[in-house]
Amino acid sequence: MNGEGDAPEALDVLAIGAHPDDVELGCGGTVALLAQAGHRVGLLHLTRGEAGTRGTAEERGTEARAAADALGAAAVLYLDCGDGRLRHGTAEEDALIGVLRRHRPELVLGPTPSDRHPDHGRAHRLVADACFYAGLAARRIPDAPDLAPHRPAAFFAYMQHDPFEPSLVVDVTAAWDAKQRALDCYESQIYQGEPEGGAGERDEPKTKVGSRDFRLAMEGRARHFGLMIGATYGEPFWSRLPVAVGDAGTLLGLLPGGVR
Numbered sequence: 001m002n003g004e005g006d007a008p009e010a011l012d013v014l015a016i017g018a019h020p021d022d023v024e025l026g027c028g029g030t031v032a033l034l035a036q037a038g039h040r041v042g043l044l045h046l047t048r049g050e051a052g053t054r055g056t057a058e059e060r061g062t063e064a065r066a067a068a069d070a071l072g073a074a075a076v077l078y079l080d081c082g083d084g085r086l087r088h089g090t091a092e093e094d095a096l097i098g099v100l101r102r103h104r105p106e107l108v109l110g111p112t113p114s115d116r117h118p119d120h121g122r123a124h125r126l127v128a129d130a131c132f133y134a135g136l137a138a139r140r141i142p143d144a145p146d147l148a149p150h151r152p153a154a155f156f157a158y159m160q161h162d163p164f165e166p167s168l169v170v171d172v173t174a175a176w177d178a179k180q181r182a183l184d185c186y187e188s189q190i191y192q193g194e195p196e197g198g199a200g201e202r203d204e205p206k207t208k209v210g211s212r213d214f215r216l217a218m219e220g221r222a223r224h225f226g227l228m229i230g231a232t233y234g235e236p237f238w239s240r241l242p243v244a245v246g247d248a249g250t251l252l253g254l255l256p257g258g259v260r
Ligand SMILES: [Zn+2]
Pocket: 018, 019, 022, 117, 120
């Protein structure tokens, strides 16, 4: 269950997905913007996508590495929580608590609370619970009992299949190209354009995520939420708690939005 990868120790942001490509689809633009701004962003895939209809775990691993590079991520980590049967018990909590205490991110981006794919909702529960328990000194984990407690300051959930009323929308227009390059790395999973410029829809087996309609819908959704904030492309996020504004002057920086 130990997280593994080529991670350096400290990360500012940890973006977590149930399957390779979840983070890129849900919040790839935000990840790219944070990396461009100089923050150290790690990607954590809770499974290797071994139960996917298309693509082997090895193939998806190669794609995930290339996608992380396209977004400017500093590290790619994995936990083997079980694709298609994602577990969120004590062992999985311990493993994720270890990652959080080792890398100490202030911001966690993670799966949506409830979704078409049951793994996504289970992954949300795992991430939310581990973020809390990681800050409890009394919760000691067997593999690394000496790691100091650490609770991320914020956990925002990105949108996947099912829509929700967002708590905030990030203008990702400046990172839209980087997000598309990351999605283009997932040749086994995601529609890659018509044959002149890409592979088109793979013949078999058909998947929803691999369809042209899905990729167009992802762009349409980003355009919809962009429109809501006066931008071309937006990524929506949900927060269980209200988003705090510590300095009222920040409100001026939140424009556009509101009435325009
Ligand atoms: Zn997924």
